[in-house]
Amino acid sequence: RxxxxxxxxxxxxxxxxxxxxxxxxxxxxxxxxxxxxxxxxxxxxxxxxxxxxxxxxxxxxxxxxxxxxxxxxxxxxxxxxxxGLLDIDYDVIPGVSSVQVLAARHRLVLNVIGGPITITTGRRLAEEVAGGAENIVVMLDGQLACSELPGAWDIWWGAQLGTTDEELVAGRLSDVLPEIEKARARAKVARGWVMDTYLLRRAAGHRSPHRSRA
Ligand SMILES: C[S@@+](CC[C@H](N)C(=O)[O-])C[C@H]1O[C@@H](n2cnc3c(N)ncnc32)[C@H](O)[C@@H]1O
Known part of the structure; x- marks a missing residue:
């Protein structure tokens, strides 16, 4: 700062x-x-x-x-x-969120055409999936909650986005999870902390039929 x-x-x-x-x-x-x-x-x-x-x-x-x-x-x-003790007014100046950097680094459009996107926390991931979410950005997840999910998912993951020791991994969740765990550990050793964000999308062929609106 x-x-x-x-x-x-x-x-x-x-x-x-x-x-x-x-x-x-x-x-x-x-x-x-x-x-x-x-x-x-x-x-x-x-x-x-x-x-x-x-x-x-x-x-x-x-x-x-x-x-x-x-x-x-x-x-x-x-x-x-x-x-009411202080008389203050304020403006908000937008910044670049980790979600935007994640999307840019993986060259992603976050939604599928006409579809919704859920942004949630690791803590709530299982609940959102049980409720039918199939295209989900996960933040605040210290435990890689995605590793517990049933079904076939694709993941686009990033840690320390926007820094010199950024880590990126993408692929079928079940295939790349070990790579993500290693990259996460590496990032933590380098800085003493790790912040990661990821997009999870139910794998093509495993999604519910989607009715898009014009
Ligand atoms: C308290 S929230 C703050 C989010 C922040 N306002 C933003 O715009 O990204 C912290 C969470 O944001 C995500 N995050 C923040 N900085 C990040 C970074 N550089 N790389 C990856 N994820 C990050 C992680 O999911 C982390 O657990």
Whole structure:
């Protein structure tokens, strides 16, 4: 983030670091834990804005990828506004999401012609498939939940997209899973963390008949 500011900011700026409140990563009630965490984040940002930002100054919150996908920044800013202690307005500047980079790297159109696309998490994948989803982008999956899926699937997988140690694998899921596991482990060793996203599509010949709309 500091490097982005250094390279691209055309105005004077200063950095205000707000430590992230701690969070239980394996809670029993996921939704409630995340809502509490957003509330704690909103409070921490509010304090920083009140104490460290002057009237009329502009603040930028740097977001990973694009804030429209699995990111809490917009919700947190809305919480601050709804608390009513600070008078703030804001714009959202779009970024490039990992989903867009995945599609571009594999030269993919995410949907089949006229068909729907489901974007979900590893946690919900089995449920979406049971509900009939056949063309699915999966994010936030630390366990490669796709390895448990019944049936024949094609996968287009990417890790550390947009970085110098990007990893890409594509093919029939049952064939390429070992390669994905190896690439995932390699990426984790290189940086100490791994972020991956993938498109799963039920293999041709195994799909339900699709009725497209004109
Ligand atoms: C908290 S979400 C943030 C998504 C982000 N707002 C975006 O636009 O991609 C984190 C998830 O995004 C995906 N992700 C983020 N950065 C990635 C990257 N560089 N390569 C692959 N997947 C990435 C992974 O699925 C990861 O678990």
């Amino acid at each position: 500091q490097e982005i500011c250094r390279r691209h900011s055309t105005r004077d700026y200063r950095v205000i670091a707000v430590p992230d409140p701690p969070r239980d990563r394996t809670p029993e009630a996921y939704g409630a834990e995340v809502r509490d965490w957003h509330a704690a984040r909103a409070e921490a940002y509010e304090i920083a804005l009140a104490e460290q930002v002057l009237d009329g100054e502009t603040v930028g919150l740097l977001v990973w990828g694009d804030p429209s996908l699995y990111d809490s920044t917009i919700r947190v800013v809305e919480r601050i506004r709804s608390r």
